[in-house]
Amino acid sequence: MNTALSSSERAASCVVSGPPVERLGQVLNSAALALLASLHRRFEGRRLGLLADRARCQAQLDAGAVPDFLAATAAIRAGDWRIAPTPADLQDRRVEITGPVDRKMIINALNAPVNAFMADFEDSTSPTWNNIVSGQANLFDAVRRNISYVDPASGKTYRLNERTATLIVRPRGWHLTEKHVQVDGAPVSGALFDFAVFLANNHEALAKAGTGPYFYLPKLENHLEARLWNDVFIAAQQELGMQQGTIKATVLIETILAAFEMDEILYEMRAHIAGLNCGRWDYIFSFIKKFRNRADFVLPDRSTLTMDRPFLKSYVDLLIKTCHRRGAHAMGGMAAQIPIRDDAQANELAMNKVLADKQREAEAGHDGTWIAHPGLAATAYLAFDSSRAPNQLQVMRESVETRAADLLQVPPGPVTEAGVRHNLRVGVQYLAAWLDGSGCVPLYNLMEDAATAEICRAQLWQWVRHGVRTADGALISRDAVDVLLAEELDCIRRAVGAERYARGAFSTAARLFGNMIAQEEFDEFLTLPAYELLS
Numbered sequence: 001m002n003t004a005l006s007s008s009e010r011a012a013s014c015v016v017s018g019p020p021v022e023r024l025g026q027v028l029n030s031a032a033l034a035l036l037a038s039l040h041r042r043f044e045g046r047r048l049g050l051l052a053d054r055a056r057c058q059a060q061l062d063a064g065a066v067p068d069f070l071a072a073t074a075a076i077r078a079g080d081w082r083i084a085p086t087p088a089d090l091q092d093r094r095v096e097i098t099g100p101v102d103r104k105m106i107i108n109a110l111n112a113p114v115n116a117f118m119a120d121f122e123d124s125t126s127p128t129w130n131n132i133v134s135g136q137a138n139l140f141d142a143v144r145r146n147i148s149y150v151d152p153a154s155g156k157t158y159r160l161n162e163r164t165a166t167l168i169v170r171p172r173g174w175h176l177t178e179k180h181v182q183v184d185g186a187p188v189s190g191a192l193f194d195f196a197v198f199l200a201n202n203h204e205a206l207a208k209a210g211t212g213p214y215f216y217l218p219k220l221e222n223h224l225e226a227r228l229w230n231d232v233f234i235a236a237q238q239e240l241g242m243q244q245g246t247i248k249a250t251v252l253i254e255t256i257l258a259a260f261e262m263d264e265i266l267y268e269m270r271a272h273i274a275g276l277n278c279g280r281w282d283y284i285f286s287f288i289k290k291f292r293n294r295a296d297f298v299l300p301d302r303s304t305l306t307m308d309r310p311f312l313k314s315y316v317d318l319l320i321k322t323c324h325r326r327g328a329h330a331m332g333g334m335a336a337q338i339p340i341r342d343d344a345q346a347n348e349l350a351m352n353k354v355l356a357d358k359q360r361e362a363e364a365g366h367d368g369t370w371i372a373h374p375g376l377a378a379t380a381y382l383a384f385d386s387s388r389a390p391n392q393l394q395v396m397r398e399s400v401e402t403r404a405a406d407l408l409q410v411p412p413g414p415v416t417e418a419g420v421r422h423n424l425r426v427g428v429q430y431l432a433a434w435l436d437g438s439g440c441v442p443l444y445n446l447m448e449d450a451a452t453a454e455i456c457r458a459q460l461w462q463w464v465r466h467g468v469r470t471a472d473g474a475l476i477s478r479d480a481v482d483v484l485l486a487e488e489l490d491c492i493r494r495a496v497g498a499e500r501y502a503r504g505a506f507s508t509a510a511r512l513f514g515n516m517i518a519q520e521e522f523d524e525f526l527t528l529p530a531y532e533l534l535s
Helices: 007-012 030-062 071-078 103-111 129-143 190-208 223-240 258-268 280-290 310-325 344-364 374-387 417-435 450-465 478-496 498-503 506-518 527-531
Strands: 014-016 095-099 116-120 148-150 157-159 166-170 177-183 186-189 214-217 248-253 273-278 329-334 368-371 441-443 446-448
Touching: 007 014, 007 030, 014 030, 030 177, 030 186, 030 190, 030 223, 071 258, 095 103, 095 374, 103 116, 103 129, 103 148, 103 157, 129 166, 129 177, 129 190, 177 190, 186 190, 190 223, 223 248, 223 258, 248 258, 258 273, 258 310, 273 310, 280 310, 280 329, 280 450, 310 329, 310 344, 329 344, 344 368, 344 374, 368 374, 417 441, 417 446, 417 450, 417 478, 417 506, 417 527, 446 450, 450 478, 450 506, 478 498, 478 506, 506 527
Parallel strands: 095 116, 095 368, 116 166, 166 214, 214 248, 248 273, 273 329, 329 368
Antiparallel strands: 014 177, 148 157, 177 186, 441 446
């Protein structure tokens, strides 16, 4: 007896809730819902099991364990193997722009003078139901090149140029759910939702356009989580009648534990992977988070955590060596600076910082880098065009020898009151914007997203937890942070104006952010409790 469900039956098993959103029926059509239901039923148990493994690993770290390269997979690290060939439109990735999935951003990013655009459902998109559904609709139109946008303020119309960047999509991480869609009474994975809906709706149109479904995969912590993604790819391609290996992914190495399993991650996904990326901001956040209960792992002010610090340089060098040995691209990370239009001198200083950062990446052997604003493209190309090649896969970095201790070396440096205040000010303002539906926020001439806000929050919790004193000798206690938070809220209120402050989510953000700093247990991600407040 055949008990397999038909596509229409699988689609009907998805319960979709949430406020009305334009084009919802087009985005969540029967094919998309059928694929989502199938992937949920097949892989949700494994996803939950891997999240439980994260909690068990955290308990071991809290008890004094330190990460190391896995003895069980030594043969993979020593083996002579390479990933499958990379498609032609992913060979040159010297400059990639990233940003949220709103309509104007997608058009501007695809039109930017860059090689690729990462449309981000994760750290730079607040996952309101409207943002998620409209983002999928926007990408649907962009893939078919019929996307346009009329600015309501200026009346200017935005359309795609003849030449556009290669599209790459970043779904949410394994830890997040999409509460507006349930299968068998359980919310679906946000990662599977973003992936399945985009793939089902666009794989045929992408093939007709001569490209493919390309993804960035965030926040993996080990090779078993990469194996899960690989198995999801295989199952999805089979269900949609796609040739195996059509999907290509780049994995962000943005957790400290994944840094010890780069070879293994590439190996697990060798038929579907194009490269690894140094996701520096989440990596710093992960370093703090994983060792949050260890007084010997306290980090100094965020502003001092530059990429020349040994623990970060070691991670970069290992990633480039590992990738190039396997024929994979080694992508650089994001410089947080953005153009400063009203101050020529400050803008020159900012652009010089960006250029120095990109030159560091190019000289290290990276194949490309990230920017957050089209105005940085020319600066980034100044660094990467010097290679006179679409990539630097020939740079093998054979002399690099990275030990576990190198990746775990805690950098010295001060903790200052200015650092405490900056973390409070940025954290609250970012979270307020996120609760209001914006996940990518320019603050103090830097582009902040969930990853940088997480650093702010994690550092404050760590400093309070371990009774750290500032360079001036002041104790960073809960009471002291409360006083500074109140003062910074007054500064924010004056800066944005009383009317805007009252309309925004500043008070809610301050309360939530303050509670997360003060509580005994550390929230794994600030977006988890904050998501409960979104519609």
